[in-house]
Ligand SMILES: Nc1ncnc2c1ncn2[C@@H]1O[C@H](COP(=O)(O)O)[C@@H](OP(=O)(O)O)[C@H]1O
């Protein structure tokens with residue numbers, strides 16, 4: 001399956017959504033953040049990004065269902081009128097900006113495409129699909145790492161195409177991630193793209209995808225304790241487990257704590273050593289949009305991604321990874337060593 005059109009459209013949608021989130025990031029105003037029922041934050045950037053991407057997917061693939069993180073229920077009340085208007089303004093500004101290289105007006109961009117408030121709300125709600133094991137579906141995290149976004153750290157706009165429970169395409173935009181790990185204060189803004197059996201690539205968020213200049217990504221096959229460390233979530237990590245795993249492996253480099261799927265992106269270009277996530281709340285089920293877009297990135301970069309028992313992630317059980325606890329992603333050799341250590345640490349009751 002070449003999925004060339006899907007890839008081009010997903011890249012264009014994520015690039016536009018990143019333009020929206022960057023705009024919001026640079027001028028986030030007071031009262032542009034709401035708190036969801038689970039107490040997590042959501043901003044005009046999250047809603048706007050979801051509306052932009054769903055609009056593009058709707059134009060290009062009207063029959064494809066979308067499992068998106070956000071929905072518009074809270075936005076439709078009188079008390080959120082100002083936020084709602086700001087989202088509509090942002091979405092129309094982004095969708096109606098002139099066509100850029102690599103874009104097609106049939107994809108929902110262009111000067112004629114301004115949406116009404118109701119249409120924007122409906123576009124957000126095209127993400128309400130409950131998921132499932134058969135057929136095509138897209139999964140979208142319009143801003144992953146909203147807490148990182150709010151504190152000026154890392155965040156990512158993440159989109160994946162899943163066919164019959166298997167991730168076939170992943171696109172992750174990281175507006176705040178340096179293009180080169182070796183130059184952390186250098187230019188920022190990367191996009192990571194992987195298609196099943198076609199490899200994984202990084203390129204600049206500012207440039208349209210060009211296979212000639214995209215950088216192919218490869219996880220190192222082997223690593224040494226001296227140059228390896230754990231990439232972990234800022235807020236959703238069982239630190240006792242991670243610290244003990246590092247100790248068992250003899251890794252002395254301190255862990256890298258970072259928000260969002262930017263961790264997976266960093267790993268895919270050879271930074272760190274392992275993505276290790278065991279949620280503190282043992283009953284928490286990871287969401288498919290938090291992992292599907294990057295799972296294929298890791299696999300296409302030559303790595304392995306499983307749960308904490310070494311089992312494959314099952315993306316066909318609805319909006320959550322119902323049968324998986326914990327995530328381990330790494331190059332093949334490191335993965336097997338980390339999995340063994342994780343099993344030992346869990347047996348120790350940590
Ligand atoms: N108790 C919990 N355990 C693990 N992950 C959680 C969690 N509560 C929320 N999350 C998820 O963690 C994601 C952020 O990942 P990270 O911690 O690696 O930065 C959040 O994505 P959003 O920011 O899109 O809501 C959210 O879906």
Ligand SMILES: [Mg+2]
Pocket residue numbers: 040041042069146
């Ligand atoms: Mg969220």
Ligand SMILES: [Mg+2]
Pocket residue numbers: 141143144145289290
């Ligand atoms: Mg997320």
Ligand SMILES: [Mg+2]
Pocket residue numbers: 046069141142143144145146
């Ligand atoms: Mg999110």
